[in-house]
Amino acid sequence: MIRFALRLSLAGGREAAIRLVIITTAVALGVGMLLTTLAGMNAVGAQNQRYAWLNTAVAPPSPDTSADPMWWLIREDYYHGRSIGRVEVAALGPDAPVPPGIPRLPGPGEFYVSPALGELLRTTPAAELGDRFPGHEIGTIGRTALPSPESLLIVIGRTSTELEQLGARQVTQIMDTSPSGCNGCYVGINGDGMALVLSVVAAALLFPVLIFIGTATRLAATRREQRFAAMRLIGATPRQISVISAVESAAAAMAGTAVGLGLFFAFRPGLATIPFTGEPFFATDLSLAVVDVLLVALGIPVGAVVASWLALRRVQISPLGVSRRVTPKPPRAWRVIPLVAGIAELAYFVGRRPDTTNGQLTAYLSGFLLILIGLVLAGPWLTMAGARVLAGRASRPAALIAGRRLSDNPQAGFRSVSGLIVALFVTSVATGTITTFVANRGEPRTDSVAATSLSKMFWPEDGPAPTADQIPTGLETIPGVRSVTVVHRNPAPDGWHGLITCAELDRLAVFGSCRAGAEVAAVAGDLIGMRAFDLTTDTYVWEDAGIAASEVDRQPILSVVVDTTSRSAFEQARTMLINAFPRERFPASVGEWEAASAQQLIQFQRLANVVMLASLPIAGCSLAVSVAGGLSDRKRPFSMLRLTGMQLRTLRRVVALETVVPLLAVAAVAIGAGFLAAHLFLRSQLDYPLLPPHLSFYLMVAGGLAVSLGIIASTLPLLGRITGPETARND
Structure with missing residues (x-):
């Protein structure tokens, strides 16, 4: 057989x-x-x-006493918004562990770099990047230690005294557990x-x-x-x-x-x-x-x-x-119930957000799933409703025939485009949610002060605050530096952590202003704080600190904030601050921190775009095959219609309407349902209204639909070849 x-x-x-x-x-x-x-x-x-090896400081002390300890310090640096992993080590014996990718630990004044960082060091002015790293390059970090070909990593050799003063930790083993299986790992991917x-x-x-x-x-x-x-x-x-x-x-x-x-x-x-x-x-x-x-x-x-x-x-x-x-039974209106139920569930939780994470997952995921199932179930009924409207309002034979055929068998009309439901719904939800979240809490505009200024913070747990004479005087002489501002620590236990005089705020002009009558403002340590989420204006008004201006300089320094007009000045100022204050967290801008936090959302958006861009042409191919199959099955009836005087272009309109109407209807319903679900989720979870997606989303949808329609149109010439008089005579 x-x-x-x-x-x-x-x-x-x-x-x-x-x-x-x-x-x-x-x-x-x-x-x-x-x-x-x-x-x-x-x-x-x-x-x-x-x-894994970058999380070495997370590993518990090894019970193996045969290995000598070493000092280990890892911190994150930035260059033009790109993250640089900076590892500083010092061996305390000949048997100290060696990280992967290098033959030995670098000594004081030596460092190994990844290929991508090595290329940057060779092509970037030293004042912007190279001067941050003491010593000279002795080799390249091998691929076994590089998460990516573009990873920016450096392993710097230091003296034991230097690393002890910098707050390093002693370790006796290199971490080899994947971040996915590590409790407390802070470098890596979920x-x-x-x-x-x-x-x-x-x-x-x-x-x-x-x-x-x-x-x-x-x-x-x-x-x-x-x-x-x-x-x-x-x-x-x-x-x-x-x-x-x-x-x-x-x-x-x-x-x-x-x-x-x-x-x-x-x-x-x-x-x-x-x-x-x-x-x-x-x-x-x-x-x-x-x-x-x-x-x-x-x-x-x-x-x-x-x-x-x-x-x-x-x-x-x-x-x-x-x-x-026989004509299949028409789909019933009950098919719409799951769709309405899913929307109603998401709407119910607006203002009633569950308190626990598990409760939120149950509420929102079940709502999204109900809507998706509802779209698939309701598709034939919606196709039938649209077809009946088309037939009822038809003024030409093509629209009437297409509408009647679709309403007689809406399941077949919807079947070919049902694959679009998942793609367009998932993409619309992801696009609407991510666009709104990033706009409210993502990376600020590149021309905003959150992106052009960087700050070096001095928290109490980091040790004594610096004095004014320790701040590099060369910062103000860097071409492109607009201002250098010192923020002092706020002694009040509540409110913002920093203090700055209103006179200084007025001079700076771009970091907000004081309330009327105030002498000192209570500000964020970087002069940005929560304003990074809404920097559409520079007229932000800070709270009144309630102290005299003469008291500000008597408080310890909390931060140094440098505002710049160019990327070159920005990086030179960062290098100068790193060398002046090498302890704890390196200076960075709010824009860089927010860009890093939004990175995973942007990754998910890319995947959603891949789903849409791949699914639309596939749905077009399905429709094209469905059209070709339908033409083959109906060539005799179409031939008879041509013999009775119907023009070929009318038959082509019939076929085009039978395929294009379900395609566009499904796309519109899926996108609309996706944006509605995203809006309800955002209002419930974050109290944000849905913001319109970027133009790129509409261009991708339009481009994908255009490709799909082009694929369908390529099948229409077949109609003229199979509906000739000989078909009616021979069949």
């Missing part, structure tokens, strides 16, 4: 060959996407493992969270691909059903029919799996450059385990067989099922 099924599939003429090619293409896309997701999960794990996100991406991509496979399987379904029904009538069993239909899909699926493997390895170098985790991967990080390959090689053909079986299940039930064709 398998041999007969292969012969029937491969020797079935041009129609069978086209069907096999389309199924192979669909499977290849699915395999490529699935392999990319699995390899991405492996790459996240590999990259995270190479972050590998479990990223794996979960990538799994959602894989599901969102595979859903339209499986629909594509099912649609391709139904190509020329009418003729195949008639053939299978004839086999049933002459004695073929349902099991034999299932084998015949499954063999065709399995053969195409295996070929598609091989093509998909080839596509993955061909595009792997390019995929590795995409910074899913904030930094690109090494190409070899995108690796596949034997289990991954077996899972895909076996799972995808099985999925294709199931899709084939579901597409042709009617013939397997009864040999007369093909001839007993």
Whole structure:
């Protein structure tokens, strides 16, 4: 039976060959996407493992006394917004542990650098970067210690006395536990969270691909059903029919799996450059385990067989099922209930946010899931409602015919575009939420004072505050430095931590102002604070500190804030402050801190964009296959219509409306539901109103829909070739 099924599939003429090619293409896309997701999960794990050694100070003391201790200090520095990992070490014996990637510990006045940082040091003026690092370069950090090809890392040798004064910690082992499995690690990726996100991406991509496979399987379904029904009538069993239909899909699926493997390895170098985790991967990080390959090689053909079986299940039930064709029952309005219930649940929690994290997850995730399920269930009913409106308002024959056909079988019209629901809904929710969050609490504008000024803080736990004569006088002479401001510590236990006179605030002009009649303002230590979340104006009014201006200079210094007009001046000032005050946290801008905190959200937005950009063309291909299959099945009726005088362009309008209307309707409903869900979530969780997405979102949607419509339009010339008079005469 398998041999007969292969012969029937491969020797079935041009129609069978086209069907096999389309199924192979669909499977290849699915395999490529699935392999990319699995390899991405492996790459996240590999990259995270190479972050492990940077968490060495987190490791508990080793019980092994054979290793000599060493001083260890790690801090984060920045250059043009890019994070630099700075590790400073000093051996306390010949058997001190050595970090990966270097042959030995650097001595005082020596350092190792990553290739990317080494290139920066060679191309950047020393006053902006190189002068921060004492000593000279003696080697390059090897790949085993680099999370990414673009990682900026440096390992600096110091004396024991220097590191003890800088607050370093003694360690006797190098951390080798991945940050995902480490309690208290502060450098690395949440590998479990990223794996979960990538799994959602894989599901969102595979859903339209499986629909594509099912649609391709139904190509020329009418003729195949008639053939299978004839086999049933002459004695073929349902099991034999299932084998015949499954063999065709399995053969195409295996070929598609091989093509998909080839596509993955061909595009792997390019995929590795995409910074899913904030930094690109090494190409070899995108690796596949034997289990991954077996899972895909076996799972995808099985999925294709199931899709084939579901597409042709009617013939397997009864040999007369093909001839007993009636208009399907119209979908009922109850399908809208889950959609309305999901929206109502999210709306209920506006002003009633659950107190616990688990309660919030349960409330919001269940609401999103209900809406998504509701969209899929309500799709046929919405398609039917739209089709009836189209038919009721039709003023031309094409609109009337298309509307009637869609309303008679809305399930078939919705089936081809249902894969868009997941992609557009997920993308709309992610885009709306992330855009609003970043606008309210993300990276400030590059021209705002939060991005152009940097601050060096001196907290009480860091030791004695510096005196005024310790602040480098050269800061004010750097070209491009607009102001150098000293903020003093506020003795009041509550309110803002800093003090500055109102006269100084007025002179600076860009850091806000005082209340009327006040002499001293209570300010944030960096003169920005929470204002970074809303820097649309420089007229922020600080609270009155309630003390005399003459008392300010008597308080310890809390920070030095330098405002600049150029990136060069910004980095020179940072270098000068690092060298003057090498203890604790290095100076940085609020913009850099906020950009780092928003980085993961931006990564999720990239993944959401990938889902949308990949799903829209796939949905277009599904529609194109559906159109081609529908034309093949209806060529005789269309031929008869042409013989009665209907023009070819009218028939093309009918076909275009039958496909374009569901596509645009589903896109509009999914995007609208996504933005509504995002708005309700933001109001409930953060009390933010939804902000309009950036123009890039609309351009991506429009571009994806344009590609999909172009794919559909490419099938319309087929109508003229298959609806000639000879078709009506011969069929």
